[in-house]
Amino acid sequence: MSPKLDLLAAFAGVARALGNAHRLDLLEHLAQGDRSVEALADKAGLTVANTSQHLQALRRAGLVLGTRRGKQVIYRLSADDVLDLVAALRTVGERHATGVRRVVDDYFHARDALDAVSFAALRERLDDGLVTLIDVRPADEFADGHVPGAVNIPLAELEARLGDLPGRTEIVAYCRGPWCVLAFEAVALLREKGRSAHRLEGGLPEWRRAGLDLATGHAQ
Amino acid sequence: MSPKLDLLAAFAGVARALGNAHRLDLLEHLAQGDRSVEALADKAGLTVANTSQHLQALRRAGLVLGTRRGKQVIYRLSADDVLDLVAALRTVGERHATGVRRVVDDYFHARDALDAVSFAALRERLDDGLVTLIDVRPADEFADGHVPGAVNIPLAELEARLGDLPGRTEIVAYCRGPWCVLAFEAVALLREKGRSAHRLEGGLPEWRRAGLDLATGHAQ
DNA sequence: CAATCATTCAAGACAACTCTTGAATGTAAG
DNA sequence: CTTACATTCAAGAGTTGTCTTGAATGATTG
Numbered sequence: 001m002s003p004k005l006d007l008l009a010a011f012a013g014v015a016r017a018l019g020n021a022h023r024l025d026l027l028e029h030l031a032q033g034d035r036s037v038e039a040l041a042d043k044a045g046l047t048v049a050n051t052s053q054h055l056q057a058l059r060r061a062g063l064v065l066g067t068r069r070g071k072q073v074i075y076r077l078s079a080d081d082v083l084d085l086v087a088a089l090r091t092v093g094e095r096h097a098t099g100v101r102r103v104v105d106d107y108f109h110a111r112d113a114l115d116a117v118s119f120a121a122l123r124e125r126l127d128d129g130l131v132t133l134i135d136v137r138p139a140d141e142f143a144d145g146h147v148p149g150a151v152n153i154p155l156a157e158l159e160a161r162l163g164d165l166p167g168r169t170e171i172v173a174y175c176r177g178p179w180c181v182l183a184f185e186a187v188a189l190l191r192e193k194g195r196s197a198h199r200l201e202g203g204l205p206e207w208r209r210a211g212l213d214l215a216t217g218h219a220q
Numbered sequence: 221m222s223p224k225l226d227l228l229a230a231f232a233g234v235a236r237a238l239g240n241a242h243r244l245d246l247l248e249h250l251a252q253g254d255r256s257v258e259a260l261a262d263k264a265g266l267t268v269a270n271t272s273q274h275l276q277a278l279r280r281a282g283l284v285l286g287t288r289r290g291k292q293v294i295y296r297l298s299a300d301d302v303l304d305l306v307a308a309l310r311t312v313g314e315r316h317a318t319g320v321r322r323v324v325d326d327y328f329h330a331r332d333a334l335d336a337v338s339f340a341a342l343r344e345r346l347d348d349g350l351v352t353l354i355d356v357r358p359a360d361e362f363a364d365g366h367v368p369g370a371v372n373i374p375l376a377e378l379e380a381r382l383g384d385l386p387g388r389t390e391i392v393a394y395c396r397g398p399w400c401v402l403a404f405e406a407v408a409l410l411r412e413k414g415r416s417a418h419r420l421e422g423g424l425p426e427w428r429r430a431g432l433d434l435a436t437g438h439a440q
Numbered sequence: 441c442a443a444t445c446a447t448t449c450a451a452g453a454c455a456a457c458t459c460t461t462g463a464a465t466g467t468a469a470g
Numbered sequence: 471c472t473t474a475c476a477t478t479c480a481a482g483a484g485t486t487g488t489c490t491t492g493a494a495t496g497a498t499t500g
Contacts, residue, residue, distance in 0.1 A: 004401040008241035010320045011313040016239030020458085021228035024235075037477060050459060052478055057457095062316030071467045071476050081311050088308040091301050093231040096282030100230045181224040240488085257447060270489060272448055277487095291446050291497050 017061030018089060022046060023054050027077070027086060028176050030064060031205035032137070033144035034076040083209050090178060100179075116201035117172050119210060125170075132169045134158075136186045137176060137204075139218070147174065147207055148215040155182045158189055165195070174200035174207075237281030238309060242266060243274050247297070247306060248396050250284060251425035252357070253364035254296040303429050310398060320399075336421035337392050339430060345390075352389045354378075356406045357396060357424075359438070367394065367427055368435040375402045378409055385415070394420035394427075 018024060022044060029035060029043045041051035055075055058064040063082050066073045077083070094100050125131045126149050135142050135150040142152040153161050155175075165171060171190055175182035183199045190197035208214060238244060242264060249255060249263045261271035275295055278284040283302050286293045297303070314320050345351045346369050355362050355370040362372040373381050375395075385391060391410055395402035403419045410417035428434060 002401075005241045005245070007320060007324075007399050007401075008244045010316070011309050012239050012241045012244055014313045014316070015235050015244075015309055016457090019232050019236035019239050021225045021232045022458095024228045024232055025225070047460075048477070049461080049479090052476095053458085056478080062312065068467085068477095071474095073477060079312075079315060081308070081315070085305075085308040085312050088301070088305040089231050089235055092282065092299075092305050093234045095299060095301070096230070096234070100227060104227075179227050181222075181227075236487090242488095267490075268447070269449090269491080272446095273488085276448085288447090288497085291444090293447060 014061045014063070014085075017057050017063055018086070020054070020057075022050075023058055024086070026051070026054055026058065027063065027082065028180070028205075030075060030077050031083060031203075032141045032176055034074050036072040036074055038072070040075065080209060083205055087178075087206070116178075116199045118201050119207065119212065122172055122200060130169060131172050132166055133172050133174070133200075134165075134186070135175070135204075136173050136182045141176075141204075143216065143218050145204060145208070145214045145216050147204065148213050150174070150215075152218075155186055158186055162193060162195075171195055171197040172200050173197060175203050177203035177205060234281045234283070234305075237277050237283055238306070240274070240277075242270075243278055244306070246271070246274055246278065247283065247302065248400070248425075250295060250297050251303060251423075252361045252396055254294050256292040256294055258292070260295065300429060303425055307398075307426075336398075336419045338421050339427065339432065342392055342420060350389060351392050352386055353392050353394070353420075354385075354406070355395070355424075356393050356402045361396075361424075363436065363438050365424060365428070365434045365436050367424065368433050370394070370435075372438075375406055378406055382413060382415075391415055391417040392420050393417060395423050397423035397425060 018027075025044050026040055029040055035043070037052050037055060038048055040046075040055070041048045044051060046054070055064060055066065059066060059075075062078055064075050065078045066075045068074075122131065122133065126133060133147060133150045135146050135152045136155045136158065137152070138154050139152060142150075146152065151164075153164070173183045173186040173190070175186075178201065180203050183203070187197045187199050202210075238247075245264050246260055249260055255263070257272050257275060258268055260266075260275070261268045264271060266274070275284060275286065279286060279295075282298055284295050285298050286295045288294075342351065342353065346353060353367060353370045355366050355372045356375045356378065357372070358374050359372060362370075366372065371384075373384070393403045393406040393410070395406075398421065400423050403423070407417045407419050422430075
C-alpha cells in the first residue's frame, strides 16, 4: 500500500477504536480515574472478558495504557489529548440532528435541559453562595476527585436527600461529562420537585482538563 | 437500549465513519475545496461507485453535505469542526509509536523531516524574503485557494523546475495537510539536490482554519 | 423525447468486528 | 506448592463493513 494510505490507516485505526458505544463508555469511566478491569466491567455493565477485549482494542489504538499492580491490571488514559479527541467527536456529533438530538428529545423531553452553566459562571455564583453544587456520581468516583465545594449526592439517593439541600439556592448538578445521563436525570427530578436546577457544562474530566482545582476524599 | 448507550452509539457512529483510510483521504481532499463525486474518485484513486458509498457513509455521520448542481452532486465538509476532529485524531495517532512513527521511518527514512516550520515563523521569514514557499499540490487545488506568496510547483514537476527556484533562499513546502505525502517527498527531493528545505507545519486547510489570508487563481 | 452523463442503488463475495463460553496464564496468599 | 483470584486468550456464531459489478435514477442536451 502507499505510504499515504498507511498513515491514514493508522489514524483510521484510532477512529475505529472509538467506534463502539461501550468503548466510549469505558473511556468516560477511565476519565474519572484509573480503574481495574473488573471495576470497569462493573461500571459499564459488561462481562469481564468482554471488557478486557475492549480495553485491548483501546490499548492497541494507543488510547489507554494498562499496568499490572499485584494481581490486577490498572488501566488509565494514555494522555489528556484523548479527552480532547472525544470532546471533538462530541462537538461534531452534537451537530448531527438525526443522532444526538433525537435521543435527547426522546428520553428527556427537555430541550431546555440542554442549556448548561459554564465553569466560569459556576465559580462566580459558588463564591457568592448563590448556588448549591451537587456531584451526582457514585461515592467512589467522588472520592477519586471532585469539584471543590461540591456535595456528593449519588443520583440514586437524590430523592431521599432532597431535604439536605438548602431551600433557596439554585442547584447545579454535574457528573462524568457533558452528556452523562446522571446529571440530566438529576436536573429533571429536581425540576419536577419544584427546584431551580441546571446542568454544569462539563463533568469532572472537563473540569480537570481546564486546569481547575480538584478536591479528593469523602468530605461531605 | 439505555439512553446513555444511545447517545454514545451516535458518537461512535461518527467515529466509525472516520475509521477507514479512504474516507480520511476523501475528507482531506474535501478540505482543499468542494468537489464532485467523480473528481473525488479521481483524486482518491477509487471507482466512482465506491467513492459514492464512502461519501454516503460520511454524510450519514454528518461529516459532509452533498448538494446537487446540475447533473453533478457537489460534496463539502459540513463544518469547520470536522477539521478539528481530524486534527485531534492526528494528534492522538502521532503519539502511538507502532502506527505512525513506523510508517514515517520506513518510507521516508527521515526523522528530521518531521520538524516543520510554524505558520508564524513562515510569515516572518517570507516577509524578509528569506524563504521561497512552494505549494506542491496539483494546479487545480492551488487555483482553489493557496497561501499568499506561494509558488505552485506540483510535485511531479518539481525536479524539472528546480532551476526556477531562487538559489540562495531556504525552501518551505506545503500541500494538503500535516501528513500529506507530497510535501514530505518534495522536501526529500530538494535535500537530495542539496537545497535547504523544510515542510510547513500544516497544509492549506490548517492555514485557512487558523484564520489566515488566502489567495486564489492561477497566479504564478 | 431520445441520448448522454453523473450519481446512486442493489446484490454478492469476502473480511472484520462483537459477544459468549470455557480454558489458560500469571500473581498473591495460605 | 497448592489454592484462589484477576485477567487474558481462543474458538465459534452472528452481525456488520468493504469492494466489485451491473442496473436504475435524475438531470441536462440535442
